[in-house]
Amino acid sequence: MPGKKPPCIPSGTSSENINAPSQAVDTSNTTALFKGLSEENLQSLLSNSTVRSIESGREIVQHGDEVKHLYVIIEGSVKTLRASAEGEEATIRMLTAGDTFMDAVIFMGGTSPIRATAIKQSKLLMIPAHIIRQQVLRDGQLGENLLKIVSGHYKNAMQQIDSIVTKTPVERLGYYFLKLHMEQDPNSMEVELPFQKSMIANHLGMKPETFSRALKKLKSIGIDVDHERISLGDAYSLCHYCDPDTAFSCPKHGTPDCKPGGCN
Protein backbone atom coordinates (compact mmCIF):
# COMPACT_ATOMS: atom_id res chain seq x y z
CA MET A 1 0.00 0.00 0.00
CA PRO A 2 2.06 2.92 -1.22
CA GLY A 3 1.05 6.55 -1.42
CA LYS A 4 -0.42 8.67 1.29
CA LYS A 5 -3.32 7.74 3.48
CA PRO A 6 -6.66 9.28 2.61
CA PRO A 7 -7.42 12.19 4.95
CA CYS A 8 -10.17 10.59 6.96
CA ILE A 9 -13.89 11.02 7.23
CA PRO A 10 -16.55 13.51 8.12
CA SER A 11 -15.06 16.88 7.61
CA GLY A 12 -17.43 18.78 9.83
CA THR A 13 -17.71 16.57 12.92
CA SER A 14 -16.53 18.13 16.07
CA SER A 15 -18.88 18.29 19.04
CA GLU A 16 -18.90 15.64 21.70
CA ASN A 17 -21.38 12.79 21.82
CA ILE A 18 -23.60 14.36 19.25
CA ASN A 19 -24.98 12.72 16.17
CA ALA A 20 -22.55 12.91 13.32
CA PRO A 21 -23.83 15.19 10.59
CA SER A 22 -23.96 12.64 7.84
CA GLN A 23 -24.75 15.09 5.11
CA ALA A 24 -21.39 16.79 5.58
CA VAL A 25 -19.52 13.73 4.34
CA ASP A 26 -17.41 13.59 1.25
CA THR A 27 -17.85 10.02 0.08
CA SER A 28 -15.08 10.01 -2.48
CA ASN A 29 -11.91 10.39 -0.49
CA THR A 30 -12.47 8.46 2.66
CA THR A 31 -11.73 5.55 4.90
CA ALA A 32 -11.73 2.08 3.36
CA LEU A 33 -14.78 1.31 5.47
CA PHE A 34 -16.98 3.72 3.57
CA LYS A 35 -15.61 3.10 0.11
CA GLY A 36 -18.28 2.73 -2.54
CA LEU A 37 -21.22 2.80 -0.17
CA SER A 38 -24.41 4.25 -1.51
CA GLU A 39 -25.45 7.60 -0.11
CA GLU A 40 -28.35 5.91 1.60
CA ASN A 41 -26.37 3.14 3.24
CA LEU A 42 -23.68 5.53 4.34
CA GLN A 43 -26.33 7.67 5.91
CA SER A 44 -27.84 4.84 7.90
CA LEU A 45 -24.39 4.16 9.36
CA LEU A 46 -23.58 7.73 10.21
CA SER A 47 -26.96 8.88 11.45
CA ASN A 48 -26.58 6.59 14.44
CA SER A 49 -22.96 7.43 15.08
CA THR A 50 -21.42 9.72 17.63
CA VAL A 51 -18.16 11.57 17.91
CA ARG A 52 -16.07 11.51 21.02
CA SER A 53 -12.89 13.22 22.10
CA ILE A 54 -10.46 11.40 24.28
CA GLU A 55 -7.25 12.49 25.90
CA SER A 56 -3.89 10.80 25.53
CA GLY A 57 -3.34 7.76 27.70
CA ARG A 58 -7.02 7.01 28.30
CA GLU A 59 -8.35 3.51 27.71
CA ILE A 60 -11.04 3.28 25.09
CA VAL A 61 -11.79 -0.41 25.34
CA GLN A 62 -10.67 -2.71 28.13
CA HIS A 63 -9.79 -6.34 27.91
CA GLY A 64 -13.05 -8.17 28.65
CA ASP A 65 -15.38 -5.32 27.74
CA GLU A 66 -18.43 -5.96 25.71
CA VAL A 67 -17.72 -3.99 22.56
CA LYS A 68 -20.59 -1.77 21.53
CA HIS A 69 -18.96 0.28 18.78
CA LEU A 70 -16.76 0.21 15.79
CA TYR A 71 -14.33 3.14 15.99
CA VAL A 72 -12.90 5.31 13.25
CA ILE A 73 -10.05 7.63 14.15
CA ILE A 74 -10.82 11.14 12.96
CA GLU A 75 -7.67 12.55 14.46
CA GLY A 76 -5.04 11.39 16.89
CA SER A 77 -3.49 7.96 17.51
CA VAL A 78 -4.57 4.76 19.18
CA LYS A 79 -2.86 1.47 19.93
CA THR A 80 -4.42 -1.94 20.39
CA LEU A 81 -2.68 -4.43 22.61
CA ARG A 82 -2.93 -7.52 24.73
CA ALA A 83 -1.74 -7.36 28.32
CA SER A 84 -0.81 -10.32 30.46
CA ALA A 85 -1.61 -10.69 34.13
CA GLU A 86 1.96 -9.72 35.06
CA GLY A 87 1.64 -6.41 33.29
CA GLU A 88 3.53 -7.36 30.16
CA GLU A 89 2.11 -5.85 27.01
CA ALA A 90 2.11 -7.02 23.42
CA THR A 91 1.20 -4.25 21.03
CA ILE A 92 -0.89 -5.50 18.14
CA ARG A 93 -1.44 -2.38 16.07
CA MET A 94 -0.62 1.32 16.18
CA LEU A 95 -3.18 3.47 14.43
CA THR A 96 -3.54 6.99 13.10
CA ALA A 97 -6.25 9.08 11.48
CA GLY A 98 -8.40 7.19 9.03
CA ASP A 99 -7.84 3.81 10.65
CA THR A 100 -10.61 1.80 12.21
CA PHE A 101 -10.52 -0.49 15.23
CA MET A 102 -12.80 -2.97 16.95
CA ASP A 103 -13.90 -3.73 13.42
CA ALA A 104 -12.93 -7.37 13.78
CA VAL A 105 -13.80 -7.70 17.45
CA ILE A 106 -17.49 -7.03 16.92
CA PHE A 107 -17.66 -10.19 14.81
CA MET A 108 -15.70 -12.41 17.16
CA GLY A 109 -18.42 -13.15 19.65
CA GLY A 110 -17.72 -12.84 23.37
CA THR A 111 -15.95 -9.94 24.98
CA SER A 112 -12.96 -8.03 23.74
CA PRO A 113 -9.69 -9.98 23.68
CA ILE A 114 -7.77 -6.74 23.35
CA ARG A 115 -7.39 -3.34 24.91
CA ALA A 116 -7.42 -0.05 23.02
CA THR A 117 -5.64 3.01 24.37
CA ALA A 118 -5.32 6.54 23.03
CA ILE A 119 -1.66 7.46 22.64
CA LYS A 120 -2.43 11.01 21.59
CA GLN A 121 -5.33 13.31 22.19
CA SER A 122 -7.82 11.86 19.72
CA LYS A 123 -11.18 12.29 18.15
CA LEU A 124 -13.16 9.16 17.36
CA LEU A 125 -16.21 8.38 15.31
CA MET A 126 -18.22 5.65 17.01
CA ILE A 127 -20.59 3.53 14.96
CA PRO A 128 -22.81 1.24 17.05
CA ALA A 129 -21.86 -2.41 16.61
CA HIS A 130 -25.43 -3.57 16.15
CA ILE A 131 -25.87 -1.11 13.30
CA ILE A 132 -22.81 -2.50 11.59
CA ARG A 133 -23.90 -6.09 12.05
CA GLN A 134 -27.34 -5.29 10.79
CA GLN A 135 -26.09 -3.34 7.79
CA VAL A 136 -23.65 -6.07 6.80
CA LEU A 137 -26.59 -8.36 6.14
CA ARG A 138 -28.18 -5.79 3.87
CA ASP A 139 -25.26 -4.10 2.19
CA GLY A 140 -22.83 -6.39 0.44
CA GLN A 141 -20.46 -3.53 -0.26
CA LEU A 142 -20.06 -2.85 3.43
CA GLY A 143 -19.38 -6.54 3.97
CA GLU A 144 -16.69 -6.51 1.33
CA ASN A 145 -15.09 -3.40 2.78
CA LEU A 146 -14.98 -4.93 6.22
CA LEU A 147 -13.59 -8.17 4.86
CA LYS A 148 -10.78 -6.30 3.16
CA ILE A 149 -10.03 -4.38 6.32
CA VAL A 150 -10.04 -7.36 8.64
CA SER A 151 -8.08 -9.48 6.17
CA GLY A 152 -5.52 -6.71 6.09
CA HIS A 153 -5.24 -6.81 9.86
CA TYR A 154 -4.81 -10.53 9.69
CA LYS A 155 -2.09 -10.18 7.10
CA ASN A 156 -0.24 -7.74 9.31
CA ALA A 157 -0.60 -10.04 12.27
CA MET A 158 0.88 -12.89 10.27
CA GLN A 159 3.81 -10.75 9.26
CA GLN A 160 4.27 -9.76 12.87
CA ILE A 161 4.36 -13.41 13.95
CA ASP A 162 6.78 -14.22 11.20
CA SER A 163 9.01 -11.28 12.10
CA ILE A 164 9.21 -12.14 15.74
CA VAL A 165 9.83 -15.82 15.17
CA THR A 166 12.29 -15.79 12.31
CA LYS A 167 14.03 -12.44 12.32
CA THR A 168 16.61 -10.70 14.46
CA PRO A 169 15.80 -7.37 16.10
CA VAL A 170 17.81 -5.48 13.51
CA GLU A 171 15.99 -7.17 10.67
CA ARG A 172 12.64 -6.44 12.26
CA LEU A 173 13.54 -2.81 12.61
CA GLY A 174 14.79 -2.61 9.05
CA TYR A 175 11.58 -4.20 7.84
CA TYR A 176 9.54 -1.75 9.87
CA PHE A 177 11.46 1.19 8.43
CA LEU A 178 10.97 -0.19 4.96
CA LYS A 179 7.24 -0.32 5.41
CA LEU A 180 7.18 3.19 6.82
CA HIS A 181 9.26 4.35 3.90
CA MET A 182 6.80 2.89 1.41
CA GLU A 183 3.74 4.13 3.23
CA GLN A 184 4.99 7.65 3.65
CA ASP A 185 6.80 8.44 0.43
CA PRO A 186 8.79 5.90 -1.58
CA ASN A 187 10.69 8.70 -3.29
CA SER A 188 11.83 10.63 -0.27
CA MET A 189 15.08 9.78 1.45
CA GLU A 190 13.61 10.80 4.75
CA VAL A 191 11.16 8.87 6.87
CA GLU A 192 9.53 9.95 10.06
CA LEU A 193 8.82 7.79 13.09
CA PRO A 194 5.12 8.21 13.76
CA PHE A 195 5.34 6.94 17.35
CA GLN A 196 7.49 6.90 20.43
CA LYS A 197 10.49 4.62 20.14
CA SER A 198 9.61 2.58 23.18
CA MET A 199 6.22 1.94 21.67
CA ILE A 200 7.63 0.81 18.36
CA ALA A 201 10.07 -1.37 20.25
CA ASN A 202 7.22 -3.14 22.01
CA HIS A 203 5.34 -3.52 18.77
CA LEU A 204 8.37 -5.21 17.27
CA GLY A 205 8.66 -7.53 20.23
CA MET A 206 11.83 -6.15 21.77
CA LYS A 207 12.90 -3.99 24.70
CA PRO A 208 13.78 -0.30 24.26
CA GLU A 209 17.43 -1.05 24.95
CA THR A 210 17.52 -3.59 22.16
CA PHE A 211 15.76 -1.13 19.90
CA SER A 212 18.43 1.43 20.63
CA ARG A 213 21.24 -0.95 19.84
CA ALA A 214 19.49 -2.00 16.65
CA LEU A 215 19.40 1.65 15.58
CA LYS A 216 23.12 1.80 16.07
CA LYS A 217 23.71 -1.17 13.81
CA LEU A 218 21.55 0.33 11.11
CA LYS A 219 23.67 3.43 11.25
CA SER A 220 26.60 1.40 9.97
CA ILE A 221 24.54 0.60 6.85
CA GLY A 222 23.91 4.26 6.24
CA ILE A 223 20.56 4.62 7.93
CA ASP A 224 20.78 7.43 10.39
CA VAL A 225 18.18 8.27 12.98
CA ASP A 226 18.03 11.65 14.61
CA HIS A 227 15.20 11.84 17.08
CA GLU A 228 12.15 10.92 14.98
CA ARG A 229 13.81 11.66 11.66
CA ILE A 230 15.24 8.75 9.69
CA SER A 231 17.50 9.53 6.75
CA LEU A 232 18.38 6.81 4.29
CA GLY A 233 21.91 6.58 2.97
CA ASP A 234 20.78 5.61 -0.50
CA ALA A 235 17.45 4.62 -1.96
CA TYR A 236 18.27 0.93 -1.75
CA SER A 237 19.69 0.72 1.72
CA LEU A 238 16.49 -0.77 3.12
CA CYS A 239 16.06 -3.27 0.30
CA HIS A 240 18.02 -5.83 2.25
CA TYR A 241 15.07 -6.14 4.62
CA CYS A 242 12.46 -6.57 1.92
CA ASP A 243 10.28 -9.63 1.67
CA PRO A 244 8.46 -11.04 -1.36
CA ASP A 245 5.07 -9.57 -0.63
CA THR A 246 6.42 -6.14 0.16
CA ALA A 247 8.54 -6.27 -2.97
CA PHE A 248 5.39 -6.84 -4.96
CA SER A 249 4.18 -3.32 -4.28
CA CYS A 250 7.56 -1.63 -4.53
CA PRO A 251 8.26 0.74 -7.41
CA LYS A 252 11.92 -0.31 -7.37
CA HIS A 253 10.94 -3.94 -7.75
CA GLY A 254 12.43 -5.37 -10.90
CA THR A 255 15.05 -2.65 -11.32
CA PRO A 256 18.64 -3.88 -11.50
CA ASP A 257 19.43 -2.61 -8.02
CA CYS A 258 16.66 -4.69 -6.47
CA LYS A 259 18.40 -7.95 -5.81
CA PRO A 260 19.04 -8.29 -2.08
CA GLY A 261 17.72 -10.00 1.03
CA GLY A 262 14.43 -11.78 0.63
CA CYS A 263 13.70 -9.83 -2.53
CA ASN A 264 12.39 -12.05 -5.22
Next chain:
Amino acid sequence: MPGKKPPCIPSGTSSENINAPSQAVDTSNTTALFKGLSEENLQSLLSNSTVRSIESGREIVQHGDEVKHLYVIIEGSVKTLRASAEGEEATIRMLTAGDTFMDAVIFMGGTSPIRATAIKQSKLLMIPAHIIRQQVLRDGQLGENLLKIVSGHYKNAMQQIDSIVTKTPVERLGYYFLKLHMEQDPNSMEVELPFQKSMIANHLGMKPETFSRALKKLKSIGIDVDHERISLGDAYSLCHYCDPDTAFSCPKHGTPDCKPGGCN
Protein backbone atom coordinates in the same frame (compact mmCIF):
# COMPACT_ATOMS: atom_id res chain seq x y z
CA MET B 1 -15.31 -22.73 21.30
CA PRO B 2 -16.11 -25.81 23.30
CA GLY B 3 -17.74 -29.01 22.10
CA LYS B 4 -16.88 -31.01 19.05
CA LYS B 5 -16.35 -29.68 15.59
CA PRO B 6 -19.16 -30.12 13.12
CA PRO B 7 -18.41 -33.00 10.73
CA CYS B 8 -17.71 -31.01 7.61
CA ILE B 9 -19.48 -30.46 4.37
CA PRO B 10 -20.85 -32.24 1.36
CA SER B 11 -21.46 -35.81 2.36
CA GLY B 12 -21.34 -37.27 -1.09
CA THR B 13 -18.37 -35.58 -2.72
CA SER B 14 -15.63 -37.88 -3.75
CA SER B 15 -14.46 -37.85 -7.33
CA GLU B 16 -11.56 -35.75 -8.46
CA ASN B 17 -11.90 -32.39 -10.16
CA ILE B 18 -15.58 -32.87 -10.76
CA ASN B 19 -18.34 -30.48 -9.96
CA ALA B 20 -19.51 -30.87 -6.39
CA PRO B 21 -23.01 -32.30 -6.25
CA SER B 22 -24.67 -29.43 -4.48
CA GLN B 23 -27.94 -31.18 -3.94
CA ALA B 24 -26.29 -33.75 -1.67
CA VAL B 25 -25.53 -31.14 0.98
CA ASP B 26 -26.92 -31.10 4.46
CA THR B 27 -27.12 -27.41 5.24
CA SER B 28 -27.83 -27.78 8.93
CA ASN B 29 -24.70 -29.28 10.37
CA THR B 30 -21.88 -27.78 8.45
CA THR B 31 -18.89 -25.52 8.22
CA ALA B 32 -19.27 -21.99 9.57
CA LEU B 33 -18.87 -20.76 6.01
CA PHE B 34 -22.18 -22.22 4.92
CA LYS B 35 -24.18 -21.48 8.04
CA GLY B 36 -27.60 -20.02 7.38
CA LEU B 37 -27.16 -19.68 3.64
CA SER B 38 -30.26 -20.02 1.54
CA GLU B 39 -30.54 -23.14 -0.57
CA GLU B 40 -30.15 -21.02 -3.64
CA ASN B 41 -27.08 -19.13 -2.52
CA LEU B 42 -25.44 -22.27 -1.28
CA GLN B 43 -26.06 -23.83 -4.62
CA SER B 44 -24.44 -21.03 -6.53
CA LEU B 45 -21.33 -21.49 -4.44
CA LEU B 46 -21.16 -25.24 -4.77
CA SER B 47 -22.15 -25.63 -8.37
CA ASN B 48 -18.91 -23.98 -9.38
CA SER B 49 -16.75 -25.82 -6.90
CA THR B 50 -14.48 -28.76 -7.37
CA VAL B 51 -13.08 -31.43 -5.10
CA ARG B 52 -9.45 -32.36 -5.11
CA SER B 53 -7.40 -34.99 -3.35
CA ILE B 54 -3.88 -34.21 -2.31
CA GLU B 55 -1.19 -36.30 -0.74
CA SER B 56 0.65 -35.51 2.45
CA GLY B 57 3.50 -33.04 2.14
CA ARG B 58 2.32 -31.47 -1.10
CA GLU B 59 2.05 -27.72 -1.36
CA ILE B 60 -1.41 -26.40 -2.07
CA VAL B 61 -0.61 -22.72 -2.29
CA GLN B 62 2.83 -21.20 -2.59
CA HIS B 63 4.06 -17.95 -1.25
CA GLY B 64 3.47 -15.45 -4.06
CA ASP B 65 0.80 -17.42 -5.87
CA GLU B 66 -2.25 -15.74 -7.16
CA VAL B 67 -4.98 -17.36 -5.10
CA LYS B 68 -7.86 -18.59 -7.21
CA HIS B 69 -9.82 -20.57 -4.64
CA LEU B 70 -11.13 -20.66 -1.17
CA TYR B 71 -10.50 -24.11 0.30
CA VAL B 72 -12.59 -26.18 2.68
CA ILE B 73 -11.00 -29.26 4.19
CA ILE B 74 -13.28 -32.24 3.73
CA GLU B 75 -10.81 -34.63 5.27
CA GLY B 76 -7.17 -34.55 6.26
CA SER B 77 -4.99 -31.75 7.65
CA VAL B 78 -3.32 -28.67 6.30
CA LYS B 79 -0.99 -26.08 7.75
CA THR B 80 -0.52 -22.49 6.70
CA LEU B 81 2.83 -20.86 7.24
CA ARG B 82 5.25 -18.14 6.29
CA ALA B 83 8.74 -19.11 5.24
CA SER B 84 11.74 -16.82 5.23
CA ALA B 85 14.42 -16.77 2.60
CA GLU B 86 16.76 -18.74 4.86
CA GLY B 87 14.29 -21.60 5.12
CA GLU B 88 12.94 -20.74 8.56
CA GLU B 89 9.24 -21.37 8.93
CA ALA B 90 6.62 -19.75 11.09
CA THR B 91 3.47 -21.82 11.27
CA ILE B 92 0.35 -19.70 11.34
CA ARG B 93 -2.43 -22.25 11.61
CA MET B 94 -2.87 -26.00 11.69
CA LEU B 95 -6.18 -27.13 10.28
CA THR B 96 -8.37 -30.20 10.19
CA ALA B 97 -11.62 -31.26 8.58
CA GLY B 98 -14.26 -28.54 8.45
CA ASP B 99 -11.74 -25.71 8.48
CA THR B 100 -11.35 -23.27 5.64
CA PHE B 101 -8.23 -21.54 4.36
CA MET B 102 -7.33 -18.82 1.89
CA ASP B 103 -10.61 -17.30 3.06
CA ALA B 104 -8.86 -14.13 4.16
CA VAL B 105 -6.20 -14.12 1.47
CA ILE B 106 -8.69 -13.71 -1.36
CA PHE B 107 -9.69 -10.36 0.11
CA MET B 108 -6.17 -9.08 0.73
CA GLY B 109 -5.34 -8.02 -2.78
CA GLY B 110 -2.03 -9.03 -4.30
CA THR B 111 -0.55 -12.49 -4.16
CA SER B 112 -0.54 -14.91 -1.28
CA PRO B 113 1.59 -13.90 1.71
CA ILE B 114 1.44 -17.46 3.01
CA ARG B 115 2.04 -21.01 1.96
CA ALA B 116 -0.38 -23.87 2.51
CA THR B 117 0.83 -27.45 2.78
CA ALA B 118 -1.03 -30.71 3.29
CA ILE B 119 0.28 -32.49 6.37
CA LYS B 120 -1.89 -35.54 5.82
CA GLN B 121 -3.48 -37.06 2.77
CA SER B 122 -6.39 -34.68 2.33
CA LYS B 123 -9.52 -33.98 0.36
CA LEU B 124 -10.36 -30.37 -0.36
CA LEU B 125 -13.37 -28.52 -1.61
CA MET B 126 -12.31 -25.63 -3.81
CA ILE B 127 -14.63 -22.69 -4.32
CA PRO B 128 -13.45 -20.23 -6.97
CA ALA B 129 -12.38 -16.95 -5.43
CA HIS B 130 -14.26 -14.82 -7.94
CA ILE B 131 -17.47 -16.66 -7.09
CA ILE B 132 -16.94 -15.89 -3.43
CA ARG B 133 -16.17 -12.24 -4.06
CA GLN B 134 -19.17 -11.92 -6.30
CA GLN B 135 -21.51 -13.67 -3.87
CA VAL B 136 -20.38 -11.54 -0.95
CA LEU B 137 -21.80 -8.50 -2.67
CA ARG B 138 -25.16 -10.23 -3.08
CA ASP B 139 -25.50 -12.36 0.00
CA GLY B 140 -25.10 -10.57 3.31
CA GLN B 141 -25.21 -13.81 5.22
CA LEU B 142 -22.15 -15.09 3.39
CA GLY B 143 -20.41 -11.83 4.19
CA GLU B 144 -21.20 -12.19 7.85
CA ASN B 145 -20.02 -15.79 7.91
CA LEU B 146 -16.74 -14.84 6.31
CA LEU B 147 -16.30 -11.92 8.67
CA LYS B 148 -16.75 -14.20 11.65
CA ILE B 149 -14.29 -16.68 10.24
CA VAL B 150 -11.62 -14.15 9.36
CA SER B 151 -12.08 -12.30 12.65
CA GLY B 152 -11.58 -15.62 14.39
CA HIS B 153 -8.30 -16.11 12.57
CA TYR B 154 -7.25 -12.65 13.54
CA LYS B 155 -8.08 -13.32 17.16
CA ASN B 156 -5.97 -16.46 17.10
CA ALA B 157 -3.12 -14.58 15.48
CA MET B 158 -3.27 -11.96 18.21
CA GLN B 159 -3.15 -14.63 20.87
CA GLN B 160 -0.23 -16.20 19.10
CA ILE B 161 1.65 -12.89 19.09
CA ASP B 162 0.85 -12.36 22.72
CA SER B 163 1.98 -15.87 23.62
CA ILE B 164 5.29 -15.60 21.86
CA VAL B 165 6.09 -12.16 23.22
CA THR B 166 4.99 -12.42 26.83
CA LYS B 167 5.02 -16.09 27.76
CA THR B 168 7.67 -18.71 28.43
CA PRO B 169 7.71 -21.90 26.38
CA VAL B 170 6.17 -23.87 29.23
CA GLU B 171 3.34 -21.41 29.52
CA ARG B 172 2.73 -21.45 25.81
CA LEU B 173 2.55 -25.21 25.85
CA GLY B 174 0.21 -25.21 28.83
CA TYR B 175 -2.02 -22.71 27.10
CA TYR B 176 -2.03 -24.80 23.97
CA PHE B 177 -2.99 -27.91 25.93
CA LEU B 178 -5.73 -25.98 27.65
CA LYS B 179 -7.24 -24.96 24.36
CA LEU B 180 -7.01 -28.49 23.04
CA HIS B 181 -8.66 -29.72 26.20
CA MET B 182 -11.57 -27.34 25.78
CA GLU B 183 -11.95 -28.01 22.08
CA GLN B 184 -11.88 -31.75 22.39
CA ASP B 185 -13.80 -32.52 25.56
CA PRO B 186 -13.76 -30.32 28.67
CA ASN B 187 -14.91 -33.25 30.78
CA SER B 188 -12.36 -35.80 29.78
CA MET B 189 -9.07 -36.09 31.61
CA GLU B 190 -7.38 -37.12 28.41
CA VAL B 191 -6.41 -34.97 25.49
CA GLU B 192 -4.91 -36.03 22.23
CA LEU B 193 -2.25 -34.21 20.26
CA PRO B 194 -3.69 -33.75 16.79
CA PHE B 195 -0.33 -33.08 15.14
CA GLN B 196 3.29 -34.02 15.20
CA LYS B 197 5.19 -32.58 18.12
CA SER B 198 7.78 -30.84 15.99
CA MET B 199 4.95 -29.14 14.16
CA ILE B 200 3.26 -27.97 17.31
CA ALA B 201 6.63 -26.76 18.55
CA ASN B 202 7.06 -24.59 15.50
CA HIS B 203 3.55 -23.28 15.79
CA LEU B 204 4.32 -22.24 19.35
CA GLY B 205 7.50 -20.52 18.26
CA MET B 206 10.03 -22.89 19.80
CA LYS B 207 12.41 -25.63 18.75
CA PRO B 208 11.55 -29.32 19.19
CA GLU B 209 14.18 -29.63 21.90
CA THR B 210 12.61 -26.83 23.87
CA PHE B 211 9.22 -28.42 23.36
CA SER B 212 10.51 -31.64 24.79
CA ARG B 213 11.93 -29.98 27.85
CA ALA B 214 8.71 -28.09 28.35
CA LEU B 215 6.83 -31.39 28.39
CA LYS B 216 9.12 -32.55 31.12
CA LYS B 217 8.35 -29.54 33.26
CA LEU B 218 4.62 -30.03 32.81
CA LYS B 219 5.03 -33.57 34.06
CA SER B 220 6.00 -32.19 37.44
CA ILE B 221 2.60 -30.46 37.59
CA GLY B 222 0.83 -33.72 36.92
CA ILE B 223 0.41 -33.45 33.18
CA ASP B 224 1.80 -36.54 31.62
CA VAL B 225 2.36 -37.05 27.92
CA ASP B 226 2.73 -40.48 26.44
CA HIS B 227 3.24 -40.29 22.72
CA GLU B 228 0.22 -38.33 21.51
CA ARG B 229 -1.86 -38.99 24.61
CA ILE B 230 -1.97 -36.29 27.29
CA SER B 231 -3.41 -37.20 30.66
CA LEU B 232 -4.28 -34.48 33.13
CA GLY B 233 -3.48 -34.98 36.77
CA ASP B 234 -6.63 -33.27 37.92
CA ALA B 235 -9.29 -31.26 36.16
CA TYR B 236 -7.77 -27.96 37.21
CA SER B 237 -4.13 -28.62 36.47
CA LEU B 238 -4.25 -26.57 33.28
CA CYS B 239 -6.13 -23.67 34.82
CA HIS B 240 -2.87 -22.00 35.69
CA TYR B 241 -2.36 -21.29 32.00
CA CYS B 242 -5.80 -19.83 31.44
CA ASP B 243 -6.33 -16.30 30.22
CA PRO B 244 -9.39 -14.05 30.60
CA ASP B 245 -10.92 -14.69 27.22
CA THR B 246 -10.45 -18.42 27.39
CA ALA B 247 -11.90 -18.41 30.90
CA PHE B 248 -14.97 -16.78 29.49
CA SER B 249 -15.96 -19.92 27.63
CA CYS B 250 -14.88 -22.38 30.31
CA PRO B 251 -17.49 -24.43 32.16
CA LYS B 252 -15.32 -24.36 35.28
CA HIS B 253 -15.20 -20.58 35.19
CA GLY B 254 -16.64 -19.18 38.37
CA THR B 255 -16.35 -22.39 40.37
CA PRO B 256 -14.32 -22.08 43.58
CA ASP B 257 -11.39 -23.99 42.13
CA CYS B 258 -11.03 -21.53 39.26
CA LYS B 259 -8.74 -18.94 40.73
CA PRO B 260 -5.27 -19.33 39.26
CA GLY B 261 -2.89 -17.78 36.73
CA GLY B 262 -4.45 -15.22 34.45
CA CYS B 263 -7.93 -16.44 35.37
CA ASN B 264 -10.21 -13.57 36.09
Next chain:
DNA sequence: CGCACCATTGATATGGATCAATAACTGTGG
Protein backbone atom coordinates in the same frame (compact mmCIF):
# COMPACT_ATOMS: atom_id res chain seq x y z
C1' DC C 1 15.06 25.82 37.43
C1' DG C 2 14.15 21.31 38.50
C1' DC C 3 11.51 17.23 37.95
C1' DA C 4 9.83 13.43 34.85
C1' DC C 5 10.22 10.83 31.16
C1' DC C 6 12.61 8.85 27.44
C1' DA C 7 16.62 7.29 25.02
C1' DT C 8 21.12 5.69 25.12
C1' DT C 9 25.07 3.08 26.78
C1' DG C 10 27.61 -0.31 29.53
C1' DA C 11 28.00 -4.64 32.37
C1' DT C 12 26.03 -8.94 33.50
C1' DA C 13 22.93 -12.92 33.54
C1' DT C 14 20.10 -16.30 31.53
C1' DG C 15 16.87 -18.76 28.64
C1' DG C 16 16.45 -20.86 24.61
C1' DA C 17 19.08 -22.12 20.34
C1' DT C 18 22.46 -24.94 18.66
C1' DC C 19 25.28 -28.93 18.31
C1' DA C 20 25.72 -33.68 19.13
C1' DA C 21 24.50 -38.29 20.55
C1' DT C 22 21.12 -41.65 21.59
C1' DA C 23 16.71 -43.79 21.72
C1' DA C 24 12.13 -45.02 20.07
C1' DC C 25 9.25 -45.84 16.14
C1' DT C 26 7.84 -46.67 11.20
C1' DG C 27 7.96 -48.87 7.37
C1' DT C 28 10.45 -51.94 3.89
C1' DG C 29 12.44 -55.86 2.05
C1' DG C 30 14.84 -60.11 2.67
Next chain:
DNA sequence: CCACAGTTATTGATCCATATCAATGGTGCG
Protein backbone atom coordinates in the same frame (compact mmCIF):
# COMPACT_ATOMS: atom_id res chain seq x y z
C1' DC D 1 10.34 -62.54 11.82
C1' DC D 2 14.20 -59.86 11.74
C1' DA D 3 17.58 -56.46 9.89
C1' DC D 4 18.02 -51.86 8.28
C1' DA D 5 17.22 -47.20 7.00
C1' DG D 6 14.77 -43.04 7.77
C1' DT D 7 12.25 -40.19 10.67
C1' DT D 8 10.94 -38.17 15.18
C1' DA D 9 11.61 -37.49 20.02
C1' DT D 10 14.44 -37.11 23.91
C1' DT D 11 18.52 -35.79 26.57
C1' DG D 12 22.96 -33.57 27.57
C1' DA D 13 26.60 -29.89 26.87
C1' DT D 14 27.69 -25.50 25.21
C1' DC D 15 27.04 -20.91 23.32
C1' DC D 16 25.12 -16.65 22.27
C1' DA D 17 21.60 -13.10 21.78
C1' DT D 18 18.66 -10.55 24.15
C1' DA D 19 16.74 -9.41 28.67
C1' DT D 20 17.92 -7.40 32.79
C1' DC D 21 20.11 -4.28 35.85
C1' DA D 22 22.22 0.08 36.48
C1' DA D 23 23.86 4.66 35.40
C1' DT D 24 23.92 8.74 32.52
C1' DG D 25 22.42 12.16 29.33
C1' DG D 26 19.02 14.66 26.92
C1' DT D 27 14.46 16.98 26.38
C1' DG D 28 10.18 19.00 27.47
C1' DC D 29 7.07 20.73 30.75
C1' DG D 30 5.31 22.83 34.88
